[in-house]
Amino acid sequence: MGDLIKGKDVANVITQEVKEAAEKIKQKGINPKLMIVRVGEREDDLAYERAALKRMESCNILCEVLKLPIDISQENFILALKKVNDDESVHGILLFRPLPKQINEDDVKFIIRPEKDIDCFNPINAAKVYEGDETGFPPCTPLAAMEILKYNKVNLKGSNSVVLGRSMVVGKPMAMLLLKEDATVTVCHSKTKNLSDVTRNADILIAAVGKSQMVDGNFVKDGAVVIDVGINVDEEGTMTGDVKTDECIDKASLITPVPGGVGSVTTAILAKHVIKACKLLNKQEGVL
Numbered sequence: 001m002g003d004l005i006k007g008k009d010v011a012n013v014i015t016q017e018v019k020e021a022a023e024k025i026k027q028k029g030i031n032p033k034l035m036i037v038r039v040g041e042r043e044d045d046l047a048y049e050r051a052a053l054k055r056m057e058s059c060n061i062l063c064e065v066l067k068l069p070i071d072i073s074q075e076n077f078i079l080a081l082k083k084v085n086d087d088e089s090v091h092g093i094l095l096f097r098p099l100p101k102q103i104n105e106d107d108v109k110f111i112i113r114p115e116k117d118i119d120c121f122n123p124i125n126a127a128k129v130y131e132g133d134e135t136g137f138p139p140c141t142p143l144a145a146m147e148i149l150k151y152n153k154v155n156l157k158g159s160n161s162v163v164l165g166r167s168m169v170v171g172k173p174m175a176m177l178l179l180k181e182d183a184t185v186t187v188c189h190s191k192t193k194n195l196s197d198v199t200r201n202a203d204i205l206i207a208a209v210g211k212s213q214m215v216d217g218n219f220v221k222d223g224a225v226v227i228d229v230g231i232n233v234d235e236e237g238t239m240t241g242d243v244k245t246d247e248c249i250d251k252a253s254l255i256t257p258v259p260g261g262v263g264s265v266t267t268a269i270l271a272k273h274v275i276k277a278c279k280l281l282n283k284q285e286g287v288l
């Protein structure tokens, strides 16, 4: 029987640091501010929005939400995003993904200027993740998973790490961050054959597919560390992960629950990134 790793402890440490940093900045007359851009009403976006608003409040960071209709045209979406980008009171922009089908990401991904791009939408920041350059903003969620692994002193060097999912928000950058720590990384997706045979080789298994309870005991090697990134919210508002925690805890050495795992650290990293962006922008203007 393995241990449940609560995200809260890690989130609390980061939150405290961010709060202190925000106070220092405020003393100089600058008010750090996050703008969330939400298109439509996906349940997982709404869950993130609620959690982010709460986290920003506890860190003393301003937070506003721009709500756009699900059927917004590409043209109007670009106009709205440019306006947020040009707003000098906004330091960090979080655009929820995935975006609806009519929006072509290739035509919008360069709009958010890299200094405000706190969840790695702009390819300039994505490139930095691939280069192992820490001056940009890797997406908050894979960073949160890394913080949990580090906090629990999980040995990454030479480990067989398997990432389930290959999105630009979680799977791909997660693979790069693990690779930077000398893990041997395998990335799986919807076309992967014999998925559970691959995952049963993993010393570290990261699940980010968005399919409730898909990972059962059959996917997990004895003693593995399992990080459940999935946030699946049903119509009644119940939150579940991608992993059957009850079943997998018998095999895993460490496992993160949902709720109470990666999600809380994600919002703490988000707050940290707003402060980093605020400092970057004000340094450029010679204020800080």
Ligand SMILES: NC(=O)C1=CN([C@@H]2O[C@H](COP(=O)(O)OP(=O)(O)OC[C@H]3O[C@@H](n4cnc5c(N)ncnc54)[C@H](OP(=O)(O)O)[C@@H]3O)[C@@H](O)[C@H]2O)C=CC1
Pocket: 044, 097, 098, 141, 164, 165, 166, 167, 168, 169, 170, 171, 188, 189, 190, 191, 192, 195, 208, 209, 210, 211, 228, 229, 230, 231, 232, 262, 263, 264, 266
């Ligand atoms: N805890 C947190 O802080 C966060 C949680 N999330 C959650 O993580 C989950 C994933 O998010 P995101 O990456 O944005 O989702 P996407 O829908 O963008 O990507 C899902 C990935 O999973 C793969 N996949 C889907 N079905 C299967 C399957 N049956 N077998 C194997 N692979 C499969 C897809 O493969 P393919 O590429 O082939 O389609 C894709 O690569 C969601 O539940 C989301 O809410 C996301 C961000 C933060």
Ligand SMILES: Nc1nc(=O)c2c([nH]1)NC[C@@H]1CN(c3ccc(C(=O)N[C@@H](CCC(=O)O)C(=O)O)cc3)C=[N+]21
Pocket: 044, 045, 047, 048, 051, 052, 055, 094, 095, 096, 097, 098, 119, 140, 141, 169, 231, 257, 258, 259, 260, 261, 262, 263, 264, 265, 266, 267, 268
């Ligand atoms: N560009 C982009 N980046 C994302 O990271 C992203 C996204 N789009 N779209 C939606 C998904 C979903 N997601 C959540 C994160 C935290 C909670 C959450 O509830 N956090 C709670 C804790 C939940 C728990 O206890 O596990 C908290 O911080 O207090 C929910 C959902 C991010 N996502």
